[in-house]
Amino acid sequence: MHRRARVPALLLLVALLAAACGGNDQPGSGSGGRASSSKLTVFAAASLTKAFEATRDGFQKEHPGVSVTFNFAGSQALATQIQQGAPADVFASADQKNMTKVADLVGAPRVFAQNVLEIVVAKGNPKEIRSLGDLARKDLIVVLAGPEVPAGRYAAEALAKQGVTVKPKSLEDNVKGVVNKVALGSADAGIVYATDVTAAGDEVEGVEIPSDQNVTATYPIAVVKASKNQQLAQAWVDHVASGAGQAFLKDAGFLPPE
Amino acid sequence: MAVAFLLLPLAGLVREAPWTSIGQELTSPGVLLALRLSLVCSVGALALSAVIGVPLAFVLARSEFQGKNLVRALTTLPMVLPPVVGGVALLLAFGRKGLAGAWLERTFGLTLPFTTLGAVLAEAFVAMPFLVITTEAGLRAMDRRFEDAAATLGAGRWTSFRRVTLPIVAPSLGAGAALCWARALGEFGATITFAGNLPGTTQTMPLAVYLALESDTDAAIALSLVLLAVSLVVLVVLRDRWFPTA
Numbered sequence: 284m285h286r287r288a289r290v291p292a293l294l295l296l297v298a299l300l301a302a303a304c305g306g307n308d309q310p311g312s313g314s315g316g317r318a319s320s321s322k323l324t325v326f327a328a329a330s331l332t333k334a335f336e337a338t339r340d341g342f343q344k345e346h347p348g349v350s351v352t353f354n355f356a357g358s359q360a361l362a363t364q365i366q367q368g369a370p371a372d373v374f375a376s377a378d379q380k381n382m383t384k385v386a387d388l389v390g391a392p393r394v395f396a397q398n399v400l401e402i403v404v405a406k407g408n409p410k411e412i413r414s415l416g417d418l419a420r421k422d423l424i425v426v427l428a429g430p431e432v433p434a435g436r437y438a439a440e441a442l443a444k445q446g447v448t449v450k451p452k453s454l455e456d457n458v459k460g461v462v463n464k465v466a467l468g469s470a471d472a473g474i475v476y477a478t479d480v481t482a483a484g485d486e487v488e489g490v491e492i493p494s495d496q497n498v499t500a501t502y503p504i505a506v507v508k509a510s511k512n513q514q515l516a517q518a519w520v521d522h523v524a525s526g527a528g529q530a531f532l533k534d535a536g537f538l539p540p541e
Numbered sequence: 542m543a544v545a546f547l548l549l550p551l552a553g554l555v556r557e558a559p560w561t562s563i564g565q566e567l568t569s570p571g572v573l574l575a576l577r578l579s580l581v582c583s584v585g586a587l588a589l590s591a592v593i594g595v596p597l598a599f600v601l602a603r604s605e606f607q608g609k610n611l612v613r614a615l616t617t618l619p620m621v622l623p624p625v626v627g628g629v630a631l632l633l634a635f636g637r638k639g640l641a642g643a644w645l646e647r648t649f650g651l652t653l654p655f656t657t658l659g660a661v662l663a664e665a666f667v668a669m670p671f672l673v674i675t676t677e678a679g680l681r682a683m684d685r686r687f688e689d690a691a692a693t694l695g696a697g698r699w700t701s702f703r704r705v706t707l708p709i710v711a712p713s714l715g716a717g718a719a720l721c722w723a724r725a726l727g728e729f730g731a732t733i734t735f736a737g738n739l740p741g742t743t744q745t746m747p748l749a750v751y752l753a754l755e756s757d758t759d760a761a762i763a764l765s766l767v768l769l770a771v772s773l774v775v776l777v778v779l780r781d782r783w784f785p786t787a
Contacts, residue, residue: 357755359755359756360755363754363755363756424652424655426655426737429738429752431752431755431756451739452654452655452737452739452742453655453737453738453739453743454738454739454740455737455738456733456738456751456752456755464737467632467636467638468636468637468638469632469636469637469638469654469655469737470655
């Protein structure tokens with residue numbers, strides 16, 4: 284480019300960039316109308332993936348201009364990220380333990396759902412697994428969530444209650460990892476939430492665990508104190524805990540909070 | 542600014558280290574288990590890489606054939622492929638339902654996922670290119686007249702290889718081996734995806750660091766320091782290759 288033309292071209296580019304980044308005011312954005320309030324970041328346990336994604340559209344329609352972003356992972360990983368200062372607005376955990384871990388960083392938690400465990404097996408249940416006791420069989424490749432993951436702890440609790448000793452071949456970082464290993468055919472069985480079996484649809488099959496052998500998981504949700512969108516975050520919590528979100532949770536197979 | 546960018550994370554690691562309890566952290570059973578497993582797997586991966594990689598290096602350096610460029614591209618692929626993608630690919634090939642995996646299970650009763658052998662395979666997959674590329678470069682740079690001379694003196698091919706070729710390419714081979722071993726030691730994505738995560742069987746040090754971070758930050762930092770120290774040692778050993786002084 285000719286030297287003289289370069290400077291104005293650069294200035295034009297900078298001006299364009301400034302214009303793009305600057306005025307972001309969107310009409311009717313949630314609370315306050317400033318650029319920062321139109322994005323909501325929700326950290327949620329992996330088992331909430333389908334239910335939360337399904338309820339996102341409804342929430343965004345109720346709050347025009349708002350876009351909700353999710354970070355789904357094992358609750359223990361999310362809690363650590365929040366402790367390290369990750370920019371979450373809301374935290375939804377699969378157990379009280381991980382909510383307590385960040386107690387001084389979040390507002391008052393509220394239980395919004397419950398869940399139970401189910402054994403996940405390959406489609407058709409070729410290995411004929413019928414109960415928790417069967418998981419101790421030597422011919423099976425069983426995969427569990429790690430002991431720090433809520434699903435892993437609940438599973439260990441259920442197995443201990445029945446006196447069953449399982450030697451898992453892998454300890455996954457979150458409950459979806461267990462589902463994936465079974466769906467891919469790498470593992471014969473795993474212990475996941477009933478909602479995970481539903482969410483995986485045709486790829487897997489579930490073997491129910493009778494309620495006297497089962498463990499109930501409680502899911503608390505809270506607004507993160509450092510959030511820059513307190514009102515919006517609270518709106519999400521309300522939406523999920525008592526509003527329209529409850530219907531989606533129910534559809535996914537979650538039990539209502541008691 | 543680039544130096545600060547590279548130095549800051551390392552400085553942070555050293556600063557946050559639990560120096561008072563580090564002895565305890567490094568000798569706790571979980572950490573020792575991960576350390577030992579990592580050493581076993583990385584050496585195994587190096588051995589596997591050498592056995593199939595060195596012949597490949599020879600072929601690439603010495604022969605001309607159709608499709609040679611494809612073979613070379615294939616050899617370099619694991620170097621640029623994101624490791625976790627490598628893990629997924631390995632699963633699809635060697636998993637129980639995979640192309641080769643199903644056959645292996647049927648014929649030999651061998652399953653690779655969730656085994657230490659699987660971890661070795663994952664590490665070899667990502668680390669072998671380093672050995673092949675470096676050895677090939679050494680072979681290409683070598684003066685073949687030494688081999689010719691050996692032949693005229695009556696040395697058979699194996700003798701010539703053993704006593705002439707090998708000693709000459711030994712530095713390249715050594716450097717390639719060091720890089721291959723270090724890469725295998727640090728492998729995470731392919732290992733956790735293909736081999737899984739079980740302390741003592743497949744939970745190598747990088748996996749242990751990742752998981753420890755979620756519950757026991759001190760252990761994570763201690764393990765990280767060990768891996769950092771290993772990387773520095775490799776750098777020092779190879780400094781003449783990367784920072785030629787002559």
